[in-house]
Amino acid sequence: MRVFVAGATGVIGRRLLPLLISQGHEVIGLARSNSAAVEVEMLGAVVAEADALDAGALSRVVKDAAPDAVVHLLTAIPARINPRRMSRDFAQTNRLRTEGTRNLLYAAEQAGAKCIITEGLACIYEPSTWVPATEGAPLWRNPPHQFAPVLAALRSLEQRTRQADGLVLRLGQLYGHGTSYGRHGSFVRQVQAGKMPIIGSGDGTFSFTHVADAASAIAVALHSQVRGALNVVDDEPARVREWLPILAEVLAAPPPKHVPVALARLTAGAWGVALMTRLRGADNVLARRVLDWAPRYTSWRQGFAAELIHAAHP
Known part of the structure; x- marks a missing residue:
């Protein structure tokens, strides 16, 4: 299968390209800059150079690639996000999820x-209950204003994906190499410095996804006829008050x-505040069943230990 990957040098793309190539696929990776093109080549894929926000250039390179499948992983998320300025920090990503999705x-x-196949998020559900959300649960109706543009862009991405008879993979909080929860990531550094507290009762429920598990789900989905949306998360949604102290312990950091x-x-x-106190977790039962997929790290407990145990002793 010829697979065109937009977002080829992101944290998932770096895992996905070698995986697809090892499975015998012909992979074409989109690159916007010379440095990205070099990285795509180093990962073993063919380079397609264009800016996803340039509709004409993107159409030309996709037509030349003649792909059987297109995977949309385009984001421009900064290394550290200021929750008070989230709409600013996500402005370019929002464009990629709206204009970029339309173009691609x-x-x-x-x-x-x-x-x-497009990349969505699983942190979008209405926080009306603590029961993990299935894919049919309502999306957040009135999110905090800083998250509202992000959610609007995700709604647009999902709508266009449905219209294209595609599949949205709603990913959890990504962790692993290159993420904010990675060994050198901004969230981990804050925990190590004792600057990441439990807010209020710490009821915000996180569903985590290791970057390798995100890549493996995409690889499986390429051979599936499933359409719509699926939660691609681990098996153990957990409240902040539960997972944050364990993360601090793994890092040999001060208790939050x-x-x-x-x-x-x-x-x-x-x-x-809403992220840490109201967020609703997600249920992965449907993805497990219809994709015949299972996460390598069934729990963030295993994944944190595997990724970060050495970060406490650099």
């Missing part, structure tokens, strides 16, 4: 690609402090 899926249609919601809102804003 139009190019895929014109090139005759039969399989479309407890901060009242009112005080946290001054520094983290409404979105930062």
Whole structure:
């Protein structure tokens, strides 16, 4: 199968390209810069040079690639996110999820690609209950204003993917090499410095996804007829008050402090507080069943230990 990957040098793309090549696929990776092109070549894929926001250039390179499948992993997320400025920090990613998705899926249609897979997020569900959300659960109706543009862009991405008869993989909080939860990531550094507290009761429920598990789910989905949306997360959604102290312990960091919601809102804003106190976890039962996929790291407990145990002793 010829697979065109947009976002080939992102944290998932770096795992996905070698995996697909090892499985015998012909892989074409989109690169916007010379440095990205070099990286795509080093990963073993063919380079397609274009900016995803340039519709004409993107259409030309996708047509030349003549792919059977197109995978959309385009983001531009900064290494460290300020929750009070999330709409600013995600502005380019929001464009890639709206304009970039429109351009890429139009190019895929014109090139005759039969399989479309896009990257969504699993942290989008209405936090009305603590029961992990299945794919049919309602999305967040009135999110904090800093998250509203992000959610709007994700809704647009999902709508266009459905119109293209594609599949959205709703990923959890990504961890592993190159992420903020990676050994040198910004979140890990804050935990090591004792600067990541438990806010309020710490009821925010996180579903985690290791980057390798995200890549393996995409590889499996290429051979599936499943369409719509699937939660690609591990088996153990966990509240902040549970996983954050364990992460600190793995890192040999100070135990997280407890901060009242009112005080946290001054520094983290409404979105930062909602993330740590209201977020709803996701259920992966459907992805396991219809894709015949299972995460290598069934729990963040295993994944954190495997990724970070040496980060405590650099």
